[in-house]
Amino acid sequence: VSTQSTGEGAKFIQAAVKELRLTHETMATGCVFFHRFFMFHSFEKFNRWVMAASCLFLAGKVEETPKLSKDIVRTAKNLLSKEQFTGFALNPVDEMLLYEKILLQTVKFDFNIIHPYKFILKYAKQFRGEKNRKGDVVQMAWNYCNESFCTPVSLHYPPDVIAGALLTLSAKRCKFHINLSRDVEKDDLYEQIDAPWWGYLIESSTSVDDIEEIQNIMQRLSEEKADLYEDEVDVTACDSPARDELSDVDVEEVAPPPPPRDNKRLIPGLESTTHAHIAKRSRDMIAPTNGGKMDNIPMLGEPHPPPPPAPRRRDSGRHRENPGIYDPNRGFL
Numbered sequence: 001v002s003t004q005s006t007g008e009g010a011k012f013i014q015a016a017v018k019e020l021r022l023t024h025e026t027m028a029t030g031c032v033f034f035h036r037f038f039m040f041h042s043f044e045k046f047n048r049w050v051m052a053a054s055c056l057f058l059a060g061k062v063e064e065t066p067k068l069s070k071d072i073v074r075t076a077k078n079l080l081s082k083e084q085f086t087g088f089a090l091n092p093v094d095e096m097l098l099y100e101k102i103l104l105q106t107v108k109f110d111f112n113i114i115h116p117y118k119f120i121l122k123y124a125k126q127f128r129g130e131k132n133r134k135g136d137v138v139q140m141a142w143n144y145c146n147e148s149f150c151t152p153v154s155l156h157y158p159p160d161v162i163a164g165a166l167l168t169l170s171a172k173r174c175k176f177h178i179n180l181s182r183d184v185e186k187d188d189l190y191e192q193i194d195a196p197w198w199g200y201l202i203e204s205s206t207s208v209d210d211i212e213e214i215q216n217i218m219q220r221l222s223e224e225k226a227d228l229y230e231d232e233v234d235v236t237a238c239d240s241p242a243r244d245e246l247s248d249v250d251v252e253e254v255a256p257p258p259p260p261r262d263n264k265r266l267i268p269g270l271e272s273t274t275h276a277h278i279a280k281r282s283r284d285m286i287a288p289t290n291g292g293k294m295d296n297i298p299m300l301g302e303p304h305p306p307p308p309p310a311p312r313r314r315d316s317g318r319h320r321e322n323p324g325i326y327d328p329n330r331g332f333l
Contacts, residue, residue, distance in 0.1 A: 005048055006151075026065045049080055119162075129179065
Protein backbone atom coordinates (compact mmCIF):
# COMPACT_ATOMS: atom_id res chain seq x y z
CA VAL A 1 0.00 0.00 0.00
CA SER A 2 1.38 3.41 -0.94
CA THR A 3 1.68 5.52 2.18
CA GLN A 4 1.72 8.70 0.15
CA SER A 5 -1.49 7.82 -1.68
CA THR A 6 -3.35 6.89 1.51
CA GLY A 7 -2.06 10.05 3.14
CA GLU A 8 -3.42 12.18 0.31
CA GLY A 9 -6.82 10.52 0.57
CA ALA A 10 -6.92 10.98 4.34
CA LYS A 11 -5.94 14.65 4.03
CA PHE A 12 -8.79 15.14 1.55
CA ILE A 13 -11.20 13.61 4.06
CA GLN A 14 -9.93 15.95 6.77
CA ALA A 15 -10.32 18.98 4.49
CA ALA A 16 -13.84 17.91 3.51
CA VAL A 17 -14.80 17.40 7.17
CA LYS A 18 -13.65 20.93 7.94
CA GLU A 19 -15.56 22.29 4.94
CA LEU A 20 -18.76 20.46 5.91
CA ARG A 21 -18.32 21.21 9.63
CA LEU A 22 -18.47 17.60 10.73
CA THR A 23 -17.07 16.10 13.93
CA HIS A 24 -13.61 14.69 14.52
CA GLU A 25 -15.16 11.25 15.07
CA THR A 26 -16.59 11.38 11.55
CA MET A 27 -13.19 12.35 10.18
CA ALA A 28 -11.47 9.52 12.06
CA THR A 29 -14.04 6.91 10.97
CA GLY A 30 -13.80 8.00 7.35
CA CYS A 31 -10.00 7.73 7.41
CA VAL A 32 -10.17 4.26 8.99
CA PHE A 33 -12.56 3.11 6.25
CA PHE A 34 -10.20 4.54 3.64
CA HIS A 35 -7.14 2.74 5.02
CA ARG A 36 -9.08 -0.51 5.45
CA PHE A 37 -10.26 -0.48 1.86
CA PHE A 38 -6.83 0.05 0.30
CA MET A 39 -5.33 -2.65 2.48
CA PHE A 40 -7.17 -5.06 0.15
CA HIS A 41 -7.46 -3.13 -3.13
CA SER A 42 -5.16 -1.29 -5.48
CA PHE A 43 -5.08 2.41 -6.30
CA GLU A 44 -4.82 1.50 -9.96
CA LYS A 45 -8.24 -0.15 -9.92
CA PHE A 46 -10.16 2.30 -7.72
CA ASN A 47 -9.96 6.08 -7.80
CA ARG A 48 -8.70 7.35 -4.46
CA TRP A 49 -10.73 10.57 -4.52
CA VAL A 50 -14.02 8.86 -5.24
CA MET A 51 -13.34 6.27 -2.56
CA ALA A 52 -12.37 8.98 -0.05
CA ALA A 53 -15.69 10.74 -0.72
CA SER A 54 -17.54 7.43 -0.30
CA CYS A 55 -15.74 6.76 2.98
CA LEU A 56 -16.75 10.17 4.29
CA PHE A 57 -20.33 9.63 3.12
CA LEU A 58 -20.52 6.29 4.95
CA ALA A 59 -18.75 7.65 8.05
CA GLY A 60 -21.34 10.40 8.34
CA LYS A 61 -24.09 7.81 8.57
CA VAL A 62 -22.16 5.63 11.02
CA GLU A 63 -21.37 8.54 13.36
CA GLU A 64 -24.92 9.95 13.03
CA THR A 65 -23.75 13.10 11.23
CA PRO A 66 -25.14 12.34 7.77
CA LYS A 67 -24.70 14.60 4.77
CA LEU A 68 -26.46 14.45 1.44
CA SER A 69 -24.55 12.76 -1.34
CA LYS A 70 -24.79 15.88 -3.49
CA ASP A 71 -23.21 17.92 -0.69
CA ILE A 72 -20.27 15.50 -0.51
CA VAL A 73 -19.82 15.71 -4.28
CA ARG A 74 -20.06 19.50 -4.27
CA THR A 75 -17.40 19.72 -1.56
CA ALA A 76 -15.14 17.33 -3.46
CA LYS A 77 -15.49 19.45 -6.57
CA ASN A 78 -14.45 22.55 -4.63
CA LEU A 79 -11.43 20.88 -3.00
CA LEU A 80 -10.09 18.86 -5.93
CA SER A 81 -8.57 20.03 -9.14
CA LYS A 82 -10.39 19.58 -12.44
CA GLU A 83 -8.14 16.67 -13.36
CA GLN A 84 -8.64 14.94 -10.03
CA PHE A 85 -12.42 15.35 -10.19
CA THR A 86 -12.61 13.56 -13.56
CA GLY A 87 -12.57 10.27 -11.64
CA PHE A 88 -16.17 10.93 -10.58
CA ALA A 89 -17.27 10.22 -14.18
CA LEU A 90 -20.34 11.78 -15.80
CA ASN A 91 -22.67 11.15 -12.86
CA PRO A 92 -20.61 11.81 -9.70
CA VAL A 93 -23.37 10.88 -7.24
CA ASP A 94 -24.02 7.47 -8.83
CA GLU A 95 -20.29 6.80 -9.01
CA MET A 96 -19.84 7.59 -5.33
CA LEU A 97 -22.79 5.38 -4.34
CA LEU A 98 -21.34 2.53 -6.40
CA TYR A 99 -18.04 2.88 -4.55
CA GLU A 100 -19.94 2.86 -1.27
CA LYS A 101 -21.40 -0.58 -2.07
CA ILE A 102 -17.92 -1.93 -2.78
CA LEU A 103 -16.66 -0.34 0.43
CA LEU A 104 -19.38 -2.03 2.48
CA GLN A 105 -18.46 -5.40 1.03
CA THR A 106 -14.79 -4.80 1.79
CA VAL A 107 -15.21 -3.76 5.43
CA LYS A 108 -17.87 -6.47 5.84
CA PHE A 109 -20.27 -4.03 7.52
CA ASP A 110 -17.98 -3.76 10.54
CA PHE A 111 -18.87 -0.37 12.01
CA ASN A 112 -17.54 -0.97 15.54
CA ILE A 113 -14.68 1.54 15.49
CA ILE A 114 -13.17 3.06 18.64
CA HIS A 115 -10.84 6.03 18.35
CA PRO A 116 -8.02 7.16 20.70
CA TYR A 117 -9.69 10.47 21.53
CA LYS A 118 -11.67 9.23 24.51
CA PHE A 119 -8.63 7.42 25.92
CA ILE A 120 -6.56 10.60 25.71
CA LEU A 121 -9.09 12.40 27.89
CA LYS A 122 -9.55 9.41 30.20
CA TYR A 123 -5.84 9.00 30.90
CA ALA A 124 -5.15 12.72 31.21
CA LYS A 125 -7.72 13.00 33.99
CA GLN A 126 -5.49 10.70 36.03
CA PHE A 127 -2.49 13.02 35.73
CA ARG A 128 -1.40 15.28 38.54
CA GLY A 129 -0.21 18.76 37.81
CA GLU A 130 -1.27 22.25 36.84
CA LYS A 131 -4.41 22.25 34.75
CA ASN A 132 -3.02 24.57 32.07
CA ARG A 133 0.05 22.42 31.56
CA LYS A 134 -2.08 19.29 31.39
CA GLY A 135 -4.22 21.09 28.83
CA ASP A 136 -1.12 21.75 26.70
CA VAL A 137 -0.22 18.07 26.79
CA VAL A 138 -3.73 16.94 25.91
CA GLN A 139 -4.08 19.46 23.09
CA MET A 140 -0.79 18.42 21.53
CA ALA A 141 -1.75 14.72 21.84
CA TRP A 142 -5.11 15.59 20.24
CA ASN A 143 -3.29 17.22 17.30
CA TYR A 144 -1.04 14.19 16.97
CA CYS A 145 -4.11 11.97 16.96
CA ASN A 146 -5.67 13.96 14.12
CA GLU A 147 -2.53 13.59 12.06
CA SER A 148 -2.15 9.90 12.88
CA PHE A 149 -5.15 9.14 10.69
CA CYS A 150 -3.06 10.14 7.67
CA THR A 151 -1.19 6.89 8.32
CA PRO A 152 -2.52 3.33 8.78
CA VAL A 153 -1.31 3.25 12.39
CA SER A 154 -4.91 2.86 13.58
CA LEU A 155 -5.08 -0.50 11.79
CA HIS A 156 -2.03 -1.94 13.56
CA TYR A 157 -2.45 -0.82 17.17
CA PRO A 158 -5.39 -0.62 19.61
CA PRO A 159 -6.75 2.87 20.30
CA ASP A 160 -5.73 2.90 23.97
CA VAL A 161 -2.13 2.04 23.05
CA ILE A 162 -2.08 4.87 20.50
CA ALA A 163 -3.45 7.26 23.11
CA GLY A 164 -0.76 6.25 25.61
CA ALA A 165 2.01 6.71 23.05
CA LEU A 166 0.72 10.12 21.95
CA LEU A 167 0.38 11.36 25.53
CA THR A 168 3.90 10.18 26.34
CA LEU A 169 5.29 11.93 23.27
CA SER A 170 3.35 15.12 23.99
CA ALA A 171 4.46 15.19 27.62
CA LYS A 172 8.06 14.82 26.48
CA ARG A 173 7.73 17.73 24.06
CA CYS A 174 5.94 19.89 26.62
CA LYS A 175 8.52 18.92 29.29
CA PHE A 176 5.74 17.69 31.54
CA HIS A 177 6.55 14.89 33.97
CA ILE A 178 3.60 12.52 34.24
CA ASN A 179 2.56 11.64 37.78
CA LEU A 180 -0.64 9.77 38.35
CA SER A 181 -3.23 10.76 40.93
CA ARG A 182 -2.77 9.86 44.59
CA ASP A 183 -5.62 7.34 44.43
CA VAL A 184 -3.75 5.42 41.74
CA GLU A 185 -0.46 5.50 43.63
CA LYS A 186 -2.16 3.98 46.67
CA ASP A 187 -3.31 0.99 44.61
CA ASP A 188 -1.33 -2.18 45.39
CA LEU A 189 -1.40 -3.18 41.72
CA TYR A 190 0.35 0.06 40.76
CA GLU A 191 3.25 -0.73 43.09
CA GLN A 192 3.61 -4.21 41.63
CA ILE A 193 3.85 -3.04 38.01
CA ASP A 194 7.42 -2.26 37.03
CA ALA A 195 6.52 -0.13 34.00
CA PRO A 196 5.78 3.50 33.09
CA TRP A 197 2.43 5.08 33.82
CA TRP A 198 0.80 3.59 30.72
CA GLY A 199 1.55 0.09 31.98
CA TYR A 200 -1.07 0.62 34.69
CA LEU A 201 -3.76 2.47 32.72
CA ILE A 202 -3.67 0.75 29.32
CA GLU A 203 -5.77 -2.39 29.27
CA SER A 204 -4.62 -3.77 25.90
CA SER A 205 -1.51 -5.89 25.69
CA THR A 206 1.40 -3.66 24.70
CA SER A 207 5.13 -3.19 25.13
CA VAL A 208 7.73 -0.48 25.15
CA ASP A 209 8.55 -1.29 21.52
CA ASP A 210 4.95 -0.59 20.45
CA ILE A 211 4.93 2.74 22.24
CA GLU A 212 8.26 3.75 20.73
CA GLU A 213 7.22 2.64 17.24
CA ILE A 214 4.10 4.81 17.33
CA GLN A 215 6.16 7.74 18.59
CA ASN A 216 8.69 7.27 15.78
CA ILE A 217 5.90 7.27 13.19
CA MET A 218 4.48 10.51 14.55
CA GLN A 219 7.89 12.15 14.84
CA ARG A 220 8.63 11.37 11.19
CA LEU A 221 5.23 12.77 10.27
CA SER A 222 5.80 15.88 12.39
CA GLU A 223 9.09 16.57 10.61
CA GLU A 224 7.09 17.04 7.41
CA LYS A 225 4.70 19.44 9.15
CA ALA A 226 6.93 20.90 11.85
CA ASP A 227 4.92 24.12 12.00
CA LEU A 228 2.04 22.21 13.62
CA TYR A 229 4.07 20.69 16.43
CA GLU A 230 6.52 23.31 17.60
CA ASP A 231 6.96 23.59 21.34
CA GLU A 232 5.87 27.22 21.12
CA VAL A 233 2.65 26.35 19.33
CA ASP A 234 -0.43 28.26 20.50
CA VAL A 235 -2.49 25.23 21.44
CA THR A 236 -5.40 27.40 22.58
CA ALA A 237 -6.02 28.35 18.96
CA CYS A 238 -6.51 24.76 17.82
CA ASP A 239 -10.05 23.82 16.95
CA SER A 240 -10.80 20.78 19.12
CA PRO A 241 -12.82 20.04 22.27
CA ALA A 242 -9.78 18.62 24.08
CA ARG A 243 -9.27 21.51 26.50
CA ASP A 244 -12.95 22.01 27.20
CA GLU A 245 -13.57 18.35 28.03
CA LEU A 246 -10.44 18.10 30.18
CA SER A 247 -11.31 21.23 32.16
CA ASP A 248 -14.60 19.71 33.27
CA VAL A 249 -12.94 17.22 35.63
CA ASP A 250 -9.76 17.60 37.67
CA VAL A 251 -8.35 14.73 39.69
CA GLU A 252 -7.49 17.05 42.57
CA GLU A 253 -10.91 18.66 42.76
CA VAL A 254 -14.46 17.49 43.22
CA ALA A 255 -16.79 18.33 40.38
CA PRO A 256 -19.52 20.79 41.43
CA PRO A 257 -23.04 19.41 41.74
CA PRO A 258 -25.32 19.91 38.75
CA PRO A 259 -27.51 23.02 38.85
CA PRO A 260 -31.06 22.55 40.15
CA ARG A 261 -33.68 21.86 37.57
CA ASP A 262 -35.98 24.71 36.69
CA ASN A 263 -39.42 23.19 36.98
CA LYS A 264 -40.97 26.22 35.39
CA ARG A 265 -39.36 25.43 32.05
CA LEU A 266 -40.12 21.73 31.83
CA ILE A 267 -42.90 22.31 29.34
CA PRO A 268 -42.20 24.96 26.66
CA GLY A 269 -44.82 27.65 26.46
CA LEU A 270 -46.07 27.27 30.04
CA GLU A 271 -45.19 29.59 32.89
CA SER A 272 -45.62 26.80 35.40
CA THR A 273 -46.29 23.10 35.47
CA THR A 274 -49.05 23.32 38.06
CA HIS A 275 -52.33 21.58 37.32
CA ALA A 276 -54.20 24.86 37.05
CA HIS A 277 -51.93 26.20 34.30
CA ILE A 278 -51.92 22.91 32.42
CA ALA A 279 -55.72 22.76 32.58
CA LYS A 280 -56.05 26.34 31.38
CA ARG A 281 -53.56 25.76 28.57
CA SER A 282 -55.33 22.62 27.43
CA ARG A 283 -58.71 24.41 27.41
CA ASP A 284 -57.29 27.06 25.10
CA MET A 285 -55.77 24.50 22.72
CA ILE A 286 -58.74 22.15 22.37
CA ALA A 287 -61.82 23.31 20.48
CA PRO A 288 -65.12 23.18 22.41
CA THR A 289 -67.22 20.13 21.60
CA ASN A 290 -70.13 20.71 23.98
CA GLY A 291 -71.98 23.56 22.36
CA GLY A 292 -69.31 26.07 23.33
CA LYS A 293 -69.27 24.91 26.97
CA MET A 294 -66.40 22.91 28.39
CA ASP A 295 -67.32 23.08 32.05
CA ASN A 296 -68.38 19.45 32.15
CA ILE A 297 -65.31 18.13 30.29
CA PRO A 298 -62.43 17.21 32.62
CA MET A 299 -59.09 18.49 31.30
CA LEU A 300 -55.50 17.46 32.02
CA GLY A 301 -54.63 18.12 35.64
CA GLU A 302 -58.21 18.43 36.88
CA PRO A 303 -59.98 15.82 39.02
CA HIS A 304 -62.84 14.05 37.34
CA PRO A 305 -66.23 15.37 38.55
CA PRO A 306 -68.51 12.95 40.36
CA PRO A 307 -71.03 11.20 38.11
CA PRO A 308 -74.47 12.84 37.96
CA PRO A 309 -77.16 11.21 40.10
CA ALA A 310 -79.36 8.66 38.39
CA PRO A 311 -82.79 9.97 37.42
CA ARG A 312 -85.42 8.97 39.94
CA ARG A 313 -88.34 7.05 38.56
CA ARG A 314 -91.65 8.57 39.38
CA ASP A 315 -93.86 6.13 41.24
CA SER A 316 -97.23 6.05 39.45
CA GLY A 317 -98.84 3.72 41.96
CA ARG A 318 -99.80 1.35 39.22
CA HIS A 319 -98.91 -2.30 38.84
CA ARG A 320 -96.00 -3.45 36.65
CA GLU A 321 -98.43 -5.00 34.20
CA ASN A 322 -99.91 -1.56 33.49
CA PRO A 323 -97.25 1.05 34.21
CA GLY A 324 -99.15 3.84 32.48
CA ILE A 325 -98.00 6.42 29.94
CA TYR A 326 -94.29 7.32 29.85
CA ASP A 327 -93.28 10.90 29.16
CA PRO A 328 -89.52 11.30 28.38
CA ASN A 329 -89.41 14.60 30.32
CA ARG A 330 -91.80 13.76 33.19
CA GLY A 331 -91.43 10.00 33.56
CA PHE A 332 -94.47 7.70 34.12
CA LEU A 333 -97.84 9.49 34.37
